[in-house]
Amino acid sequence: MPKGRLIISNMISNRLYLDYAATTPVDPDVVAAMLPYFTSAWGNSSSIHAAGRTAKAALEQSRNTIAESIGAEPSEITFTGGGTEANNHAVKGLAFAARRKTGRAHVLVSSIEHPAVLASAESLKEHGFSVGFIPVDSVGRIRLDELEHMLTPETCIVAVMHANNEIGSIQPISEAARITHLNNSLFHMDAVQTLGKMPLCLHDLEIDTAAFSAHKIYGPKGVGALYIKKGVEVDPLFHGGAQERNRRGGTENVPLIVGFAAAVRKAVELRQRVQDRLSGLREYLCTELAKRWNFVFFNGDAANVLPNIVSISFDSNTISLDGETLLMNLDLRGVSASSGSACSSGSVKPSHVLQAIGRDDATARSIIRLFFGRERTQAEIDSLLAVLDAIFADHHRE
Numbered sequence: 001m002p003k004g005r006l007i008i009s010n011m012i013s014n015r016l017y018l019d020y021a022a023t024t025p026v027d028p029d030v031v032a033a034m035l036p037y038f039t040s041a042w043g044n045s046s047s048i049h050a051a052g053r054t055a056k057a058a059l060e061q062s063r064n065t066i067a068e069s070i071g072a073e074p075s076e077i078t079f080t081g082g083g084t085e086a087n088n089h090a091v092k093g094l095a096f097a098a099r100r101k102t103g104r105a106h107v108l109v110s111s112i113e114h115p116a117v118l119a120s121a122e123s124l125k126e127h128g129f130s131v132g133f134i135p136v137d138s139v140g141r142i143r144l145d146e147l148e149h150m151l152t153p154e155t156c157i158v159a160v161m162h163a164n165n166e167i168g169s170i171q172p173i174s175e176a177a178r179i180t181h182l183n184n185s186l187f188h189m190d191a192v193q194t195l196g197k198m199p200l201c202l203h204d205l206e207i208d209t210a211a212f213s214a215h216k217i218y219g220p221k222g223v224g225a226l227y228i229k230k231g232v233e234v235d236p237l238f239h240g241g242a243q244e245r246n247r248r249g250g251t252e253n254v255p256l257i258v259g260f261a262a263a264v265r266k267a268v269e270l271r272q273r274v275q276d277r278l279s280g281l282r283e284y285l286c287t288e289l290a291k292r293w294n295f296v297f298f299n300g301d302a303a304n305v306l307p308n309i310v311s312i313s314f315d316s317n318t319i320s321l322d323g324e325t326l327l328m329n330l331d332l333r334g335v336s337a338s339s340g341s342a343c344s345s346g347s348v349k350p351s352h353v354l355q356a357i358g359r360d361d362a363t364a365r366s367i368i369r370l371f372f373g374r375e376r377t378q379a380e381i382d383s384l385l386a387v388l389d390a391i392f393a394d395h396h397r398e
């Protein structure tokens with residue numbers, strides 16, 4: 001058995017799971033809320049008979065819950081098949097509708113967006129749009145001065161994520177949206193990593209669209225939502241029936257949507273308590289890492305960061321490991337962590353986020369992301385530190 005293997009109880013599958021930005025388990029209360037919509041109330045929400053009406057009532061109740069939790073109107077919520085779809089829908093749907101109306105065909109996205117936004121923007125090039133990438137500073141916050149310079153009379157949309165999924169930096173959204181609107185352009189925010197973790201009031205933020213996902217907050221996978229501010233035009237991605245106010249054809253997945261709403265309800269109810277506790281764990285882990293190992297350094301903005309995440313890199317002159325090898329070593333010892341977005345995890349490409357904050361390629365390959373969930377305890381952080389101790393000792397260059 002490798003040195004320092006973890007033996008921890010009360011853990012998912014007897015492992016120390018520290019990859020809650022990739023996904024979370026589904027909360028038992030969420031499973032309980034969903035179950036009747038699989039087994040007894042399984043009607044199609046578009047049917048006019050009693051079974052349909054029951055499903056429709058659950059659908060609309062869920063929409064109300066989610067809208068209320070983010071400071072929006074229920075009519076501004078469109079259910080989707082997850083965060084990737086919501087981002088695709090926003091970026092492409094806003095761009096196509098805006099070009100039709102204004103003739104503008106220039107899109108700006110931050111350079112640290114999730115691939116769901118980056119690839120959506122890239123795909124617009126094939127349709128005659130031009131795309132620019134807004135730089136970030138060394139802690140991963142977008143450069144508002146650069147945004148101002150990059151906006152042109154041709155810019156139809158700007159997309160900036162609320163908080164980054166690899167390093168946790170929270171973006172100056174209100175300011176970015178204000179600058180964008182002064183140019184009469186539209187503003188999209190990917191809020192997949194902040195829903196349920198930060199208080200959100202979309203009307204106050206004055207953004208036009210926002211993307212959400214259920215499975216980052218103990219809800220089911222494959223369901224999310226797109227907020228579309230009243231009066232903003234977004235072309236549909238899926239054509240079909242008149243569901244979701246003609247915005248997304250296809251029968252609504254009522255059980256998953258009910259689960260999404262239950263997950264949001266619980267996340268909001270627990271938020272303050274959970275986030276206070278996780279902030280404490282984060283501080284403890286950062287202090288211990290800094291105290292023990294001078295070759296470890298932190299990525300992100302300590303003053304504006306999600307309380308759940310610690311993103312570290314290490315000096316490859318001192319430690320003979322890259323991030324992927326460290327992740328494999330952690331995995332062998334029972335710790336599940338990752339280097340960034342689940343999609344790029346498993347590849348050896350340097351992180352585009354670390355490149356954007358100015359790290360060289362070797363350092364950009366050495367990122368690991370430790371992301372806590374509700375279940376995590378200080379004793380488990382101590383176990384993690386013991387495991388890292390063993391791995392670093394094995395790979396220290398003399």
Ligand SMILES: Cc1ncc(COP(=O)(O)O)c(C=O)c1O
Binds near residue numbers: 081116190214222
């Ligand atoms: C910031 C961000 N946006 C979008 C997504 C995609 O969401 P989904 O997995 O629901 O498609 C993720 C998932 O990792 C994410 O972290």
